[in-house]
Amino acid sequence: MTSSHSLRTFAAGLALAFSTTVAVAATPAPTPFTATYQVSQGGQIIGEAVITLKSSGNGQWEYSNRIKGTGGIAAALGANSNETTTFRWTNGAPETVSYDYKMDAGFKNKQRHTDVNWTSGQVTVDDGKGPMTYASAPGLVDRNTTSYAIGLALRAGKQAVSLPVAVKRNVETQEFKVTGKDTVKVPAGSFQTERVVRSGDENTFSAWYAPQKYPVPVKLSQSDGGNLELQLVSYKGGN
Known part of the structure; x- marks a missing residue:
């Protein structure tokens, strides 16, 4: 498997793996932050991911996830991906308004635009091969903001999270659950965490959260x- 493919898979996995149809009671308004991650494969560092949340005005927020290849073939190819979501704050949780994905890896490029019309209740997805439209769902998120929605739910004390996620052809319900507590050491420090798995992927995906400290994972495998x-x-909190 090439490093460019792995980077693309990681971008998708990071977003998909990380997002509650249930309202998070009394959750305060979003707090801007910037989180920086080390991306590795088989013990070798191959990239850096930067997740940023900031206000975009008019009661909406911008959540971006930028991954840059910094090692091995990923660096040689200039492999990079960029995911940006604009969401509104509804019932104490993010609700997607638009989502854009772009990936550049040498000779291969990929992009996707998702737009949610909350007035008509329709989602439109276009990856360059013609738009597809389907019905939205209350509390809808996209693969980019799932991590943030999960963190907020854990902070509110939830141990199981059900998320309607906008994918290419439909709304896909994704289930996440806490399976235990672990002490995790990462470059940012040592944390007491809650281990979260995605139903159906228990043996292939795990994310570790310290939800009372951060709304995004401290580690993902x-x-x-x-x-x-x-x-x-x-x-880092703040703009």
């Missing part, structure tokens, strides 16, 4: 798609 791992390097 994904064996499906190249034994990729993400570890938190730094977290």
Whole structure:
């Protein structure tokens, strides 16, 4: 498997693996932050991921996830991906308004735009091969914001999370659950965490959260798609 493919798989896995149809009661408004991660494959560092949340005005927020290849073939190819979501804050949780994905890896490029019309209740997805439209669902998120929605649910004390996620052709219900507590050491420090798995992927995907400290994982491990791992390097609140 090439490093460019692994980077693309990681971007998808990071987003998919990380997002509650249930309302999170009394959750305060979003707090801007920047989280930086180390991306590795088989013990070798191959990239850096930076997740940023900031206000975009008019009651909406921008959540971006940028991954840059910094080692091996990923660096040689200039492999990079960029995911940006605009969401509104509804019932204490993010609700997607639009989502954009772009991936550049040498000779291969990929992109996707998702737009949610909450007035008509329709989702439109276009990856360059013609738009597809389907019905939205309350609390809808996309693969980019699943991690943030999961963190908020854990912070509110949830041990199981059900998320309607906008994918290419439909709304896909994804189930996540806490399976235990672990002490995790990453470049950012040592944390007491809750281990979260995605139903159906218990043996291929795990994310570790310290939800009372951060709304995003401190570590993510994904064996499906190249034994990729993400570890938190730094977290900074504010714009």
